[in-house]
Amino acid sequence: MRTFDALDDSGGGHCSPLQLKRRELTMPPTPNSSLYFDVLPRDAPKLQDCFSCTDTMIDLQSVPLSGGILVETIACSLDPYMRNRMRPVNEPGDMPAFPLGEVLNGFSVGVVIRSETTDFAAGQHVYGFMPYRKYNVFGACDGASVSTPMGTLKILANPYNLPWRYFVGILGMSGQTAYYGLKDVSDPKPGETIFVSAAAGAVGQVVVQLAKAMGLRVIASCGSIEKEKMLKKLGADHVINRHTSSISEELKKYGPIDIYFDNVGGATLEAAISSAAMNARFRIKIEALVVTDWHEKYAEEFYDVMQQKVASGEIKYREHVYCGLKHGGQGMADLMTGKNIGKAVIVLDGKWLS
Numbered sequence: 001m002r003t004f005d006a007l008d009d010s011g012g013g014h015c016s017p018l019q020l021k022r023r024e025l026t027m028p029p030t031p032n033s034s035l036y037f038d039v040l041p042r043d044a045p046k047l048q049d050c051f052s053c054t055d056t057m058i059d060l061q062s063v064p065l066s067g068g069i070l071v072e073t074i075a076c077s078l079d080p081y082m083r084n085r086m087r088p089v090n091e092p093g094d095m096p097a098f099p100l101g102e103v104l105n106g107f108s109v110g111v112v113i114r115s116e117t118t119d120f121a122a123g124q125h126v127y128g129f130m131p132y133r134k135y136n137v138f139g140a141c142d143g144a145s146v147s148t149p150m151g152t153l154k155i156l157a158n159p160y161n162l163p164w165r166y167f168v169g170i171l172g173m174s175g176q177t178a179y180y181g182l183k184d185v186s187d188p189k190p191g192e193t194i195f196v197s198a199a200a201g202a203v204g205q206v207v208v209q210l211a212k213a214m215g216l217r218v219i220a221s222c223g224s225i226e227k228e229k230m231l232k233k234l235g236a237d238h239v240i241n242r243h244t245s246s247i248s249e250e251l252k253k254y255g256p257i258d259i260y261f262d263n264v265g266g267a268t269l270e271a272a273i274s275s276a277a278m279n280a281r282f283r284i285k286i287e288a289l290v291v292t293d294w295h296e297k298y299a300e301e302f303y304d305v306m307q308q309k310v311a312s313g314e315i316k317y318r319e320h321v322y323c324g325l326k327h328g329g330q331g332m333a334d335l336m337t338g339k340n341i342g343k344a345v346i347v348l349d350g351k352w353l354s
């Protein structure tokens, strides 16, 4: 059972009763869908059953902004780290748990449709942590221009006019992880061999292409024939299907490896360790904080370089798009079972797909 929250309040601030009446007549309230986290995965038969999507109503013209902004969400990211947030709130973890019965949150991109602060203007596009809800109000708060569930919103520049949803994928955390992780941690040299797991996923597909462009020999693993084909097209020198071949046997044949870009851990990591060349370098830290730690050093360069590479077609980008928040639960379940090909993303409305 959902109750109406502040966003559903169609009170009109300083409007006169006549103005309010006129607005009611001209602007009917708009449905505002939200993706809720309802059940812990251990208590649900399937991961998709842990979520529900519910519409409330919002008056976009008159919803109070309290000195902040009203943002229409364009796209919400689906990421593996979110699985760790689906735990009881009293269990500690790197990131706060998702409270049961509340709207999910995570990396999102949106467009400002009204603003009461000089820090943001209507029409600007913003990126950051937002509730997975079609329309969000971020009120003003002390010390920061607006208050979001975690951190601040970044105003995006899009010089090549790329689809805005890319900013939660190849131009967001996934691309940044690939770029920073390969460039900084992996320190690759032409001629070296890199092994990339979950290589057809959001991070992996970017690592494969950047590594090829740097002159590396790329071994890629994935979980389906379609992904194998995609990775061969992207230039991987050898592709391992983890369901039909033994990763350790294949690495014995095609290794040793100098760098392992680990996207999955577990048995694949063990197989990679046993195929390491002398002085191999592995990315074994898998946490969102790592990517944010590199922003100061590389974010500006990342946006310059990656936007240009994507716009020119030098780097290809494949997405697995779920259109509408109501498909978010299924998207999460697919991600955890490897059904996504490319970056898993929820696009809120078909109008953002062109």
Ligand SMILES: NC(=O)c1ccc[n+]([C@@H]2O[C@H](COP(=O)([O-])OP(=O)(O)OC[C@H]3O[C@@H](n4cnc5c(N)ncnc54)[C@H](OP(=O)(O)O)[C@@H]3O)[C@@H](O)[C@H]2O)c1
Binding pocket: 079, 080, 081, 173, 174, 177, 197, 198, 199, 200, 201, 202, 203, 204, 221, 222, 223, 224, 227, 242, 262, 263, 264, 266, 268, 285, 286, 287, 288, 289, 290, 291, 292, 335, 336, 337, 338, 339, 340, 342, 343, 344
């Ligand atoms: N360090 C950081 O700051 C940072 C930032 C972002 C992401 N990451 C990490 O990078 C990794 C990749 O993220 P992503 O967004 O690119 O996800 P993704 O690769 O798009 O999706 C996850 C993939 O993992 C594979 N997989 C799922 N279950 C598996 C299992 N039991 N064993 C082996 N493989 C399994 C599946 O691919 P196949 O079936 O094709 O193998 C699935 O498609 C994740 O571990 C994520 O947490 C780290």
